Amino acid sequence: MRTLDLEELERLVGEETGRGDWFTIDQERISQFADVTEDHQWIHEDVEAAAAGPFGRTIAHGYLTLSLVSHLMQDAAVMPGGALMYINYGTDKVRFLNPVKEGSRIRAIATLKSVDHKSADQILVTTNIVIEIEGEERPAMVADILSLAILGGASL
Numbered sequence: 001m002r003t004l005d006l007e008e009l010e011r012l013v014g015e016e017t018g019r020g021d022w023f024t025i026d027q028e029r030i031s032q033f034a035d036v037t038e039d040h041q042w043i044h045e046d047v048e049a050a051a052a053g054p055f056g057r058t059i060a061h062g063y064l065t066l067s068l069v070s071h072l073m074q075d076a077a078v079m080p081g082g083a084l085m086y087i088n089y090g091t092d093k094v095r096f097l098n099p100v101k102e103g104s105r106i107r108a109i110a111t112l113k114s115v116d117h118k119s120a121d122q123i124l125v126t127t128n129i130v131i132e133i134e135g136e137e138r139p140a141m142v143a144d145i146l147s148l149a150i151l152g153g154a155s156l
Contacts, residue, residue, distance in 0.1 A: 085149075091145055
């Protein structure tokens with residue numbers, strides 16, 4: 001994550017701020033996510049059944065893709081500098097548009113959507129994230145990610 005002074009950050013509203021590195025989604029990660037979430041649907045874990053299914057192999061859970069957003073947007077997102085911390089404030093308009101097949105590589109493309117002053121010590125940054133699948137026209141996911149920058153002297 002890049003940090004910028006507030007004026008520079010506000011000038012970037014509406015602009016693409018970066019693209020993350022490619023990240024491979026393998027079966028081990030899909031299976032571990034299934035274990036953690038207790039979502040063991042065959043389309044995620046049964047390699048043989050999934051090979052005969054609609055996607056030709058297993059696919060990642062949509063929520064696995066969403067859970068990786070923090071990691072995927074590290075090199076793509078921008079935030080105001082000088083904050084004590086940055087916290088997840090929520091997610092709006094999440095859509096899973098294309099399944100992420102096992103073995104695929106994904107990355108985040110970030111566009112700064114808004115910078116809002118909630119208070120003197122809190123700045124809400126909304127970033128539109130598109131999770132791209134290498135070699136696919138349609139993205140895996142789109143969402144607006146809300147991050148709250150807590151500046152000096154703030155209390156929650």
